[in-house]
Amino acid sequence: MFRLLNHPGIVNRTGLPAALLVLSVVGSGCNQQQQGAVVPGTNVPAPQPVVLPGTKTVSQPVVVTPPPVDAAQNAANKAQYEQTLAQASFEKAHADLQKKFGQNRMAVVVVNGVPGPVDEADHYLERKLFKAAWTDYEAGQQRARQETEANKKAAEEKAMAEHEQTWGNGFGPMTVWYRYKPGRSDVPYPEVRGGVATAGQHVYYVGPVVDLAAFAGRIKVGQISATDSGARTITIQSFIPVPIPDIDEEELLVQHGREGVLTVEIDGADGEPDRVTYYLENQIREMEGGTGLTLVGPRLKAPGRYRLVVGPIKDVNEFAARIGFGSIADLDPSARVLKLAAKLPADLPPRPTAAELAELRRQERMGDEVPKPGESEIDWAIRVLKKGDNVSAARKVLKALYTLKVEPDRLEDVGEALVQFGTSSTWAWHTSDDLVRAIEAWPTERTTRFLVRQLGEFSWDKKEILAALAKSPTEEAARAVAMLMTDRQLALDASATLRDMGPVAEDTVLKLAQDRFPSMRIEAYDILKSIGTSKSLSKLKAQLSKEKDKDAREALKSAIEDLDERLNGAAAGGTSNPFKKK
Structure with a gap:
């Protein structure tokens, strides 16, 4: 059981309209002679109603032979269709950018008198307009970075001040956390839409454009004929030369100056263009040798003829002498042009695929x-x-x-x-x-x-770092280790590291002996037993009268006793120690 739809807009699996398929079925599938009147002006019998099992009568349309197509009229129709399509595309681009950036932050750029080829001119103009818009975007990003740094610095200073107020200078947790608000740019990434409108005229929609006059001055593709701030429209009379400049070569000239760029024209480079291009790219890359050369091209200009531009090049003769893929046919140092007769291998390697590059x-x-x-x-x-x-x-x-x-x-x-x-x-x-x-x-x-800095990284094993710092002690490292004395998980390791550092850590531990918390002072007294010098002994004796905590005072007496015995016991010849327990 199947159904045929008598609708001229529906195409079935045969690719024919359903009405024609019905005629085909009637003429060949029913094995019945068609009777009745003929279509006017033809010998074709008029189709008769067909009744399929389980369906109602289906009336068939009259087949009318279309008039012959007039070639000129068809060409005009096609041109009108293309123009209508382009107009719709421009209208959509305008509406999209208005919605995205707002009417007051976009621009319509009309460039008149643009030479051909159309595709090359379109590519050149799009890049120039994008570069002009990029200036606003870059300025917005710079403002955001500056705002971020200012917010970060203010938050850091506030956090450090609060930390010092809470713990004192040089003490407390080593890591100080703070939050800051990142700056956000109000200038989104630029976009350029449009293209050729009519012969010699290109129309583009650009956004965001903050200052219309400033943006117009940055385009630099012709003389500005008019600027309408209300309609956000810029009209330019093009001065683009022919042939259309290569925008990448132009950027290279702007970056390094004409005196820093060399144009290389290669003749006789026969072979498959992609293989020749790949080979020349590799040759220049090998010559680069880490000097930071920028290469534009090679571009195929004619069969066997290529052009590439490279910079920065200070010594043209030295660069030319190092070229191994051709012999010098002509060299004009003043014009910065080198002409080569190509010398390429007979069997040029193909450009590797993505998978082959990954394997390499x-x-x-x-x-x-x-x-x-x-x-x-x-x-x-x-x-x-x-x-x-x-x-x-x-x-x-x-x-x-x-x-x-x-x-x-x-x-x-x-x-x-x-x-x-x-x-x-x-x-x-x-x-x-x-x-x-x-x-x-x-x-x-x-x-x-470097290790001292990594003590502040949570992802690094601090016990490993402490062990390494103990073997190459410095006063800076000792101060960093001392800050971990308030870390419950690392306090014992930090204390052991300070002991292993020896007298290098003495000044740092003497500061810990002044801490406001008795437990920290007790630990410092204990460390000084093993690393203290006569400097520690005199300072600890002076501190004895100031120590009010009972446990800390006992620890201080013990430290003085042990230090005195270690430093002066042998020389004193058994002199009694007033702090020694009896």
Whole structure:
């Protein structure tokens, strides 16, 4: 059981309108002779009503032969259709940007007298307008950053003042928490919509535009004919030359100046364009050698002819002499143009796919797992740590450093690499235990300061850091460790670290002996028993008359007794100690 819908707008599985399918069924599927009148002007019998089982009579439409198509009229209709479609697109772009940015924060830019080719001109104008709008966006982001920093600084100062008021200077919890309000820019990311409207005229809708006149002055693609602040419209008479400038080359010239940019024209570079382009890109990349060159191109200009622009280039002759993919046909240092006769391999490699590139990167990472031929383990470690992008190799070199014999003349180099990895690599936290042990084996002032900073990171194992700081004590480290004395979980470890630091921590512990809490003073007295010098002995004796807490006073007497016996007992020859219990 099936049903045929007699509706000219419905197309069935055959791709024919349903009405025509009915005629086909009637003519070929029913095996009946059609009777009755014919369609006027034809020999075709008029279709008769068809009655299918279980249905009512279906009347069939009369088939009328369409008139012949006039080519000129069709071309005019098509042009009118395209114009209507473009108009609808412009209207939608205008409405979208009005809704997104508001009428007073967008602009309509009409550029007249634009030369062709249309696509190149459209690309150039869009980029110029986006750059002009970007200035407002960048200024908004800068204001937001400044507001954020101001809020952060104010919140930090307030929190530190409250912390000092609560705990005193140099005491209390090491980490001080505070909240601040990030600044938010009121200038959203710019957007440019539009394109060619009629021959020689391009229309664009741009937002956000904060200051219409200032925005118009930044476009720089022609003479401003009119600016209507009410309608938010800018009309420009284009002065874009032909051929249309390459916007990327233009940006390179703006960044480095014409004197810092070199144009390279290559002739005779036959082969599949994508393979040739990939080969030339790699050749320039190898020449770059970490100097920060920026490459635009290569662009295919004609069969076998390519153009690329590179900068910054200070010495044109030196750069030309290093080129290995062609011979110099002409060099004009004043015009900054180098012409080459290409010398390319017969079998150019294809550009790798995304999967192949991923495999190449994997193989490159695998190359970091072991030293290169002739590379020492220390150089291998420094190389991997400074790259910082391979967690597996980083673990290996950190474990290797922990077991390697320290070479004093390489100590600073290794320390620098360790700190760079710890501060810059996203994998530092994942390898923190191995990193701390490697720093413990290769200590420098720089690595010690790094460990002190990491005491404030909750994700790092502070017991490992304390153990490392105990082996390379400094007064700065002692002060940082002392701040952990108020941490219930780390107080005992911090106390042990101060003992292990020895006299380097003496001044810090003497400050703890002045703490307002008796329990802290008692712990400080106990630490000074083992690390105190004659300086501690004299200060503790002076403090005896001021100590009011009973338990703390007993601890202070014990500390004085032990210090006096350790420092002066042998020299005193058995002189009695007034604080010694009998």
